[in-house]
């Protein structure tokens with residue numbers, strides 16, 4: 402009996418922990434942005450039958466209706482850029498969205514044309530060019546707000562000026578773009594299927610209000626104020642209700658899709674490390690380059706190994722398959738079209754042969770006052786094709802060689818190259 406009771410207590414505790422976890426689950430934060438406001442009226446037209454129709458009133462009407470629907474659901478947290486007739490600046494709207502770590506940003510607008518005939522709905526996502534602007538801003542401000550925790554782990558050695566960091570940002574940005582396109586698709590589909598309206602589609606455009614958002618973002622043009630029939634619909638309670646409901650349903654579908662994907666991620670087994678290390682071979686050349694040489698195209702974390710007179714440049718190291726693929730892509734994106742992943746057995750001693758360090762190469766002999774000759778014993782010197790090669794050390798594994806290299810660096814002897822010597 403006693404053990405049963407103990408087991409029961411454990412079950413209770415586990416259940417409590419599970420529910421506590423569920424309760425603590427992060428809310429899905431949505432920023433609702435009613436376009437224009439205050440002295441900025443947006444598009445406006447006066448009709449004989451319905452009077453003045455102003456974009457700022459229509460957008461606020463739709464957003465308040467949508468907000469009321471969403472607030473009934475405890476999974477959502479709603480943030481409004483405005484709830485009254487005022488004008489928050491575009492920067493204020495973006496800042497608010499980024500500060501609140503929103504999951505979705507929805508800006509509601511109305512269209513207008515110089516002609517009275519055009520009608521229908523459009524949803525915009527940020528244009529491809531703005532990705533570049535985002536990258537530039539992130540680079541300049543040394544900012545990592547675009548990286549989620551997983552990406553940040555991967556690119557822990559974040560250096561905003563290195564191309565691999567920009568690629569990391571680009572990956573993150575394209576994630577937002579993809580999500581924005583999916584959500585925009587749901588919105589337009591609902592306008593057509595539920596409300597029997599005409600959709601002009603989901604489009605990419607460079608719009609300031611979407612530009613610096615670090616989250617999936619859309620701008621919905623809910624209809625043309627310049628079209629008499631649509632203006633009446635936009636100004637009516639029925640029209641605004643239908644539009645709000647269609648956006649609401651799109652949010653529900655989008656959230657479901659995200660939850661499904663997240664469940665999949667949780668259920669996916671954790672990636673196991675591989676037995677071998679993988680480095681990306683960038684190139685094999687008789688030319689010797691040091692860190693920062695343009696030939697290395699800005700890539701960091703380069704390991705150079707000299708073998709049979711050729712310098713082999715390897716980029717980064719990992720024992721995870723997914724990161725290996727990522728590194729390979731980074732190398733190719735940086736311009737090393739023929740880059741390949743090379744497997745290294747960790748801590749493997751060479752049977753015949755050894756590793757040493759090339760500590761200096763040059764047309765002139767090192768003077769006896771050189772720190773290299775003063776600090777190191779048993780430095781060997783050979784001359785080939787008019788070049789003096791100075792080498793030092795004799796170790797059996799690559800790991801021992803990189804350690805030796807670090808030891809020398811601490812002594813102030815930098816830019817040494819590991820050389821693999823076969824006997």
Ligand SMILES: [Zn+2]
Pocket residue numbers: 436437443444456510511
């Ligand atoms: Zn507008």
